[in-house]
Amino acid sequence: MSQSIEQTTANLEINNVQNNHNQQNLITEFVKNIKNYSIVLARSLPLLWETAPKETSIIIILVLLRSCIPAISIAINKQIVDGISLALKSPESANFRTIISLVVFWVTAIFIENISTPWYNSAFINLADKLTANINIKLMEKADTFIDITNFENSKFYDELELLQNRASAEPLSLLQGILEILAILITLVSMLILLSTTAWWIPALILVACLPQTYLSFKLESEIWNKIFYKSPQSRRMRYYSNVLLTDTFVKEVRLFDLSAFFRQRYVAAFEDKYQMISQLRGKQAFITTILGILSASGNAFSFCWVVLQALAGKLTAGSILLLIQSLAYIQENINRLLQSSLILQRSTLFMEMFFRFMETQPSMTVSLPSKNVPKPLQSGIVFDNLEFAYPDGRKALSGISFTLHPGETVALVGENGAGKSTLVKLLARFYDPTSGNIYIDGENLKELDLKEWRKQIAVVFQDFCRYALTIGENIALGDTSAMDDLERLKLASEKSEIAYKIEKLSQGYSTPLGKQFDGTELSGGEWQKLAIARAFIREDDAQIMILDEPTAALDPRSEYEIFNSFAQLVRGKTAILVTHRLASVRLADRILVLKAGKLVEVGTHEELLQKNGEYATLWNMQAEQYQMSY
Known part of the structure; x- marks a missing residue:
């Protein structure tokens, strides 16, 4: 028997320790959340001022002014009602001048x-647009x-960037709206609670105690919902x-x-159901908990109201005090509900801004040497690829042990089947990546130590996945060198050299x-x-x-392909050139x-030398020669 009592006592002590531990965790988590939100808001507010100081000033002044008006109106109402009540009871003691002034x-x-x-409204809309x-x-x-493209090929980074981009037109506006709304509500609530404290000090305390659990748990659930939305962002992209597949040309x-x-x-339906099933469950849980806690909050207001009615019946409160309480409680209940909704909106926007600030602090995966060295002009000894190795972040190995020299004024063709590593080699030369190991030397200088912007100005590339800009023809061409925009x-x-001039001349607006x-x-x-x-x-x-021409003729017929390559060969005389292709x-x-x-x-040589070797190049050539009905 005594052993059973001891065991029960021990279990109770363990439960008490666990309960205390859980309470401490809740408090710690609450403090941590409040700290995080405060930090994000503290960083967001200067962003508003930076964006539009004039509109921000106007809005703050008007919010402060408008937020105090309800409490002022209720206080005036109390004085008017008490004054009128007194005048009805004893007209000789009434102060009509005071009543008129209050009106x-x-x-x-x-x-x-x-x-x-x-x-x-005008200042808010202007600030929202600018923000x-x-x-x-x-x-x-x-x-x-x-400066490199590694991050843009990282799915997690790209998901976050896309979420920021897609929500950039909505969340900053919600942030602004939430901050202003909560500021106005808090001023109104504080002023109302001060008014209520003149009736009984415990009424404001009871109202606050009843509504705080609802606010905290709603915050916590909204944070969980946002995290699930981000976790499911790949489904949104799908x-x-x-x-787009069904709705675009x-x-x-x-x-x-x-x-x-x-x-x-x-x-589409499968992606939608996967994304929203878990989120809808959390929304239901949020609605249930908010309902239970809302009943608690309403019970506090109901108790306060009943107490005041009983006090009035006992003759301990004036008619104006009753009116003050009724109006104040109505304002408080309405503003608590508004505060809760605005807080949830603000929290979501705060989480967006937290992600935004985290993105702004992201460091490039590739570093630039500072101070950097000048790019050799013109090239003297050439470009040396020294034992290059490159693997993508997912572990795929694209290049292994690549070594060769590209001499000044030389035209080199990189050939091989798709996936052989040709385009990767070009990207390394443009320094879109750094090699996993090995180096590229420009006239003996490591490419990593050269001024990157100046180096890229020395390169003209047509990529196989070239871009189609929704601009004019002239602007599309001039993007290669914006100084030629009006030339x-x-x-x-340039259009004559690329065999497109004849097409442009047929258009009524030409280069425009x-x-x-x-x-x-x-x-x-x-x-x-x-x-x-x-x-x-x-x-x-x-x-x-x-x-550099990186697979530039994939969409061209054989005749156009030959013309482009022939034109390219003529144009690059005296320049260092790379021709990347799997079509020979x-x-x-x-x-x-x-x-x-x-x-x-695997092989290096001229066309004739490689055919004589009868290796990989000869195999590819023979396969394609029949297609083009050519012979060597």
Whole structure:
């Protein structure tokens, strides 16, 4: 028996320790959350001032003014009702001058509240527009500091960036709205609680105790919901992708030909259900808990109201005090509900801003040498690729043991099947990545130590995944060198070299012709877009020492391909050039051919030398010679 009592006592002590531990954890978590929100808000508020100091000043003044009006009005109402009650009981003791003054003050408060509204709305809308633009500009500026492209190929980083981009037009506005709303509500609540304390000190304390658990738990659940939304952000991207497949012109032909509509709708629904199933459960849990705690809060108000009624019946409170309590409780209940809703909105926006500030603090994965060295102009000894190794972050090995020298003024062709590592080698030369091991030397200087912006100005590239800009034809070409934006002669020369001038001359607006369907512009064929991208590289040829065509003719017919390569060979005379291709019809124009296979350099030589070796190059050539009906 005594052993059972001892065991029970021990269990109770363990439970007490666990309860105390849980309570301490809740307090610690609450303090931590409050600290985090305070830090984020403290960083967000200066952003408002930086964005629009004039509008921010107007809004703060008007919020402070408008928030005090309800309490002032209720206090005036109490005095008026008590004054009128006294006048009805004993007219000789009534102070009608005071009553009239109070009425004037009440009317003035109402006028101020109504007159300030349009000015507040105007300043708020202006600040909201500027804040959205400022957030987007900061995102773009920060993205520009990532000098390599590694982050943009990281799915987690890209998900976060896309979430920031998609919510940048909504969350900063919600943040602003939430801050102003909560500021106004808090001022109103504090003033109301002060008024109530004149009736009984414990009424404000009871109301606060009843509403705080509701506020805290709602915050906690909203934070959990936001985290789930971010966790499921890849599903959001899938939903947008499946929707775009069915709603844009890019896929319209194949969707109809292969009857893919039902397939992509099903994929959309599956992604939607996966994303929202867990979130909807959390929303239901949030609604249930908020309801229970709302009953607790309402019970506190009900108890206070009943107490005041009993006090009034006992003759201990005036009619004005009853009116004050009724109006104050109504305002408090309404504002607590508003505070809860605004706090949830503000919390979500605060979590967005926390992610925004974290993104702004993200460091580039590739460093720049400071002070950097000048880029050799012109190249003297050439470019040395010294035992290059490169593996992507996911572990895929793209290059292994690559070593060769690119001599000044030499044209080299990089050939090999898709996935051989040709484009990766070009990206390393442009320093979009740094090698996993090994180095690239420019006239004996390590590429990592050169001025990166100046180095990239020395390179003109046409990538296989070239961009199609929804700009004019002239602007599309001039993006290769923006100093040529208004130089029509340079634009014409570049377009002639890329074999696209004849097409432009047929258009009524010429180089001012807008392109792309996004803004009702003219749409070009795939080959024409490709020639435009080549012109963009050619516009840079006067300044660039290195010209690169990275699989530039995939959308061209054999004749156009030959013409482009032949033109390229003529244009790069005296320059260092790299021609990347897996189609070998025109590689004979190169001084040397480098053959890559599975990330390794397997053969080097001229066209004739490589055919005589009867190795990888000869195999590829013979396979393609039949296709082009060519013979060597």
